[in-house]
Amino acid sequence: MLFNRGSTCGACFELRCVDHILWCRPGSPSVILTATDFCPPNYGLSSDYGGWCNFPKEHFEMSEAAFVEIAERRADIVPVQYRRGGLRFTVSGSSHFYQVLVTNVGLDGEVIAVKVKGSKTGWIPMARNWGQNWQSNVNLTGQPLSFEVTTSNRKTLTSYNVAPANWQFGQTYEGKQF
Structure with missing residues (x-):
């Protein structure tokens, strides 16, 4: 359900274990996850044991390292609360070559255009470098950036x-989400 036919792949979520006094870590800490794969349904099993990937249930399959951040290791399935993170912009390059990697675009469709704006500039269209890396040759150092x-x-x-x-x-900054 959450994977949304692959359009959520690469999306960022913040999760925390909730409403389970035996298995949730004290203080209800959260963990940040990136969706990377699909949890296939198993309609031969009931949705409360083994069929947790059956439509329309929402489910996160987590690595053990991520799971123990929010719950006790010996727990198997825990209830979670989650929320989507915003678009992420990772800035790289130099003062003469500026590049941004756009990630966590969580909707159907691909990014087809990116513009950047500094406090001293108007909107500057960026060119696709490769994948979701977008570039510009404008020096934006010392200016807050909008995308x-x-x-x-x-x-x-x-x-x-x-x-x-x-x-x-080399830093990553978070924006709004679609």
């Missing part, structure tokens, strides 16, 4: 002042 992302289904989302004026190459 406009357009997907193939013609939805556009603008995230204002995502990166502060003191942003650095």
Whole structure:
């Protein structure tokens, strides 16, 4: 259900174990996960044991390392509360070559256009470098950055002042979500 025919692959979620006094970690800590694969349904099993991937149930299959962040290791299945993270923008390059990797685009469609805006510039269209890496040759150092992302289904989302004026190459910043 959450995988949404693959369109959620690469999406970011924050999860925490809830409402289970025996298995949830004290203080209800959270863990950040990236959706990477599909949990296939098994309609031969009931949805409360073994068929937890059956439609319309929502399910996260987690690594043991992630699971023990929120619940006791000996627990098998725990109830969770989750929320989607925003678009992520990872900035790389130099003062003469600026590149941003756009990730966590959680909807049907692919990114077809990205624009960037500094506090001293208008909107600057970026060129696709490869995959979801977008580039520009404009020096944006020392300016807070805003991003406009357009997907193939013609939805556009603008995230204002995502990166502060003191942003650095190699850092990741979170914006809004579709």
